Amino acid sequence: xxxxxxxxxxxxxxxxxxxxxxxxxxxxxxxxxxxxxxxxxxxxxxxxxxxxxxxxxxxxxxxxxxxxxxxxxxxxxxxxxxxxxxxxxxxxxxxxxxxxxxxxxxxxxxxxxxxxxxxxxxxxxxxxxxxxxxxxxxxxxxxxxxxxxxxxxxxxxxxxxxxxxxxxxxxxxxxxxxxxxxxxxxxxxxxxxxxxxxxxxxxxxxxxxxxxxxxxxxxxxxxxxxxxxxxxxxxxxxxxxxxxxxxxxxxxxxxxxxxxxxxxxxxxxxxxxxxxxxxxxxxxxxxxxxxxxxxxxxxxxxxxxxxxxxxxxxx
Amino acid sequence: xxxxxxxxxxxxxxxxxxxxxxxxxxxxxxxxxxxxxxxxxxxxxxxxxxxxxxxxxxxxxxxxxxxxxxxxxxxxxxxxxxxxxxxxxxxxxxxxxxxxxxxxxxxxxxxxxxxxxxxxxxxxxxxxxxxxxxxxxxxxxxxxxxxxxxxxxxxxxxxxxxxxxxxxxxxxxxxxxxxxxxxxxxxxxxxxxxxxxxxxxxxxxxxxxxxxxxxxxxxxxxxxxxxxxxxxxxxxxxxxxxxxxxxxxxxxxxxxxxxxxxxxxxxxxxxxxxxxxxxxxxxxxxxxxxxxxxxxxxxxxxxxxxxxxxxxxxx
Numbered sequence: 001x002x003x004x005x006x007x008x009x010x011x012x013x014x015x016x017x018x019x020x021x022x023x024x025x026x027x028x029x030x031x032x033x034x035x036x037x038x039x040x041x042x043x044x045x046x047x048x049x050x051x052x053x054x055x056x057x058x059x060x061x062x063x064x065x066x067x068x069x070x071x072x073x074x075x076x077x078x079x080x081x082x083x084x085x086x087x088x089x090x091x092x093x094x095x096x097x098x099x100x101x102x103x104x105x106x107x108x109x110x111x112x113x114x115x116x117x118x119x120x121x122x123x124x125x126x127x128x129x130x131x132x133x134x135x136x137x138x139x140x141x142x143x144x145x146x147x148x149x150x151x152x153x154x155x156x157x158x159x160x161x162x163x164x165x166x167x168x169x170x171x172x173x174x175x176x177x178x179x180x181x182x183x184x185x186x187x188x189x190x191x192x193x194x195x196x197x198x199x200x201x202x203x204x205x206x207x208x209x210x211x212x213x214x215x216x217x218x219x220x221x222x223x224x225x226x227x228x229x230x231x232x233x234x235x236x237x238x239x240x241x242x243x244x245x246x247x248x249x250x251x252x253x254x255x256x257x258x259x260x261x262x263x264x265x266x267x268x269x270x271x272x273x274x275x276x277x278x279x280x281x282x283x284x285x286x287x288x289x290x291x292x293x294x295x296x297x298x299x300x301x302x303x304x305x306x307x308x309x310x311x312x313x314x315x
Numbered sequence: 316x317x318x319x320x321x322x323x324x325x326x327x328x329x330x331x332x333x334x335x336x337x338x339x340x341x342x343x344x345x346x347x348x349x350x351x352x353x354x355x356x357x358x359x360x361x362x363x364x365x366x367x368x369x370x371x372x373x374x375x376x377x378x379x380x381x382x383x384x385x386x387x388x389x390x391x392x393x394x395x396x397x398x399x400x401x402x403x404x405x406x407x408x409x410x411x412x413x414x415x416x417x418x419x420x421x422x423x424x425x426x427x428x429x430x431x432x433x434x435x436x437x438x439x440x441x442x443x444x445x446x447x448x449x450x451x452x453x454x455x456x457x458x459x460x461x462x463x464x465x466x467x468x469x470x471x472x473x474x475x476x477x478x479x480x481x482x483x484x485x486x487x488x489x490x491x492x493x494x495x496x497x498x499x500x501x502x503x504x505x506x507x508x509x510x511x512x513x514x515x516x517x518x519x520x521x522x523x524x525x526x527x528x529x530x531x532x533x534x535x536x537x538x539x540x541x542x543x544x545x546x547x548x549x550x551x552x553x554x555x556x557x558x559x560x561x562x563x564x565x566x567x568x569x570x571x572x573x574x575x576x577x578x579x580x581x582x583x584x585x586x587x588x589x590x591x592x593x594x595x596x597x598x599x600x601x602x603x604x605x606x607x608x609x610x611x612x613x614x615x616x617x618x619x620x621x622x623x624x625x626x627x628x629x630x
Contacts, residue, residue, distance in 0.1 A: 021427070043441070043446050043448070045441065073434065078434075078446075080398055080402060083398055084395055087395060106420070108388055108420055112336070115386075119392045120391075124358075124393060126339065126361050127351070131358050132394075133391065133392060133393060144457055144459040144482060145487055146489035149489070167460075170459075172425060176461070177462055177517070178458065178513065179461070181510065183498060184498060199493065
């Protein structure tokens with residue numbers, strides 16, 4: 001799957017992914033009103049509004065973005081109807097030819113991680129038939145439980161030609177509390193490492209044997225709010241593709257991103273969520289498009305983001 | 316909520332929680348056949364079988380266990396119908412007076428963690444009304460993202476009189492890969508700590524101001540496969556209630572558990588999943604009860620577990 005992602009990025013000349021992280025605040029009133037009228041002002045209505053909002057945006061960006069990244073928490077918040085909207089978003093994105101990175105940040109012990117892996121990357125066997133529970137192409141994985149928590153995702157990914165992004169260094173302000181702790185371990189033979197480096201080293205190792213087009217199916221998440229980390233890790237993990245969240249709303253800029261890419265301008269994909277799907281609420285897009293044309297605002301914001309990044313990385 | 320859990324444990328004299336982690340292999344044929352006949356041999360049929368299986372077990376254990384802990388991965392594996400079974404299990408457990416610990420191991424950055432916290436412990440506002448997405452009483456949380464990933468769960472828990480269990484030291488074989496790493500940090504003033512201790516210290520800190528009956532709403536998960544860790548952490552974290560997985564199928568015994576409890580025999584709750592819900596597949600319960608009476612097998616296995624633990628802790 002990683003080679004498909006790299007190919008899609010090259011074809012569209014856009015190392016970006018759009019985070020589909022809807023909140024009711026980001027959805028224009030006319031979309032919500034129509035959905036509430038159809039399904040009621042309840043969980044079903046909210047889910048209907050999310051589906052319509054996402055579809056309109058997907059329609060306007062599917063020719064310029066290689067991938068979307070729905071954040072499942074934003075759907076789970078609306079219970080079962082919300083998760084139905086999550087699934088509908090995955091399916092519609094696939095219809096439109098997009099690669100889907102499910103931002104689920106799952107992780108558990110062995111057999112439980114296997115259940116999550118089947119849910120998001122694989123299939124479940126009932127009788128003689130296989131069923132696809134959610135069907136993302138990639139999903140994000142939390143590494144805190146170690147190899148036997150991550151390995152089931154790697155195994156399912158290998159079997160089904162899918163990929164994963166393991167959290168290495170997240171974009172939030174307090175990510176350093178644990179991730180930046182210096183490790184004092186005799187096995188390091190005197191070299192000092194920090195936790196995220198050790199996790200990163202494991203990501204490189206977990207991906208062995210899955211390398212295509214220079215990068216492995218086991219990729220990493222490193223927030224663009226920490227460019228010094230990106231620079232170090234890009235060199236340290238030569239086969240690890242990097243998903244870079246934090247552009248735009250979280251404060252990252254195109255210039256910060258350069259270090260996450262390799263010398264060919266590959267090796268990373270940058271996510272923006274609110275900056276794209278909520279573009280209509282902020283100038284200049286607010287005055288240019290407004291709520292009625294929120295989808296065109298998203299397209300323009302995405303074009304501007306792609307230009308900013310490609311300029312920074314000389315692509 | 317923690318004081319409710321402690322009270323329920325005392326009333327039933329049972330510091331245990333039953334993990335409702337169904338797989339199709341653990342469900343007897345007659346339950347599956349009836350469900351497939353009703354809903355088809357598909358995701359809906361599997362979900363129907365899970366609901367029936369869980370209800371039958373809940374009916375037989377609700378007078379002797381204070382709590383149940385459904386593992387959401389086992390439901391997510393069956394897609395939307397599976398998650399419907401998860402919700403139905405929570406609702407039925409509540410009907411039967413049980414406390415529900417949602418084993419969801421969620422964790423993300425600020426606003427996204429807030430969405431997860433609303434999903435599992437809180438409510439979501441749509442128009443003027445509040446809706447309860449899943450409605451567990453506690454949920455498990457992954458700490459890898461640090462304070463601003465955990466804090467939204469604490470805030471929602473405080474607001475709604477709920478609680479959380481933060482992963483500190485998990486029961487799986489490779490949990491030590493990251494969790495046991497020694498930290499070399501000048502702020503420790505020379506004292507050597509390992510990562511799970513530092514996470515544990517944060518759990519104690521996050522729980523400040525939420526202490527009831529001696530324990531805080533911010534509790535910890537520490538696997539019973541590591542009793543030496545339990546012993547150390549019980550002393551280190553005086554206000555942290557401990558959820559102890561790994562009893563039975565993962566190899567822990569009653570004797571291993573003693574160290575997780577305080578001198579009053581409180582401060583911890585022990586989980587068993589397959590050992591209870593899959594009891595009918597293993598002797599002595601297999602020959603005594605068999606698949607037809609799987610629910611009675613679960614009850615007997617739970618009674619035996621309670622006796623084993625109470626004997627070990629002198630309760």
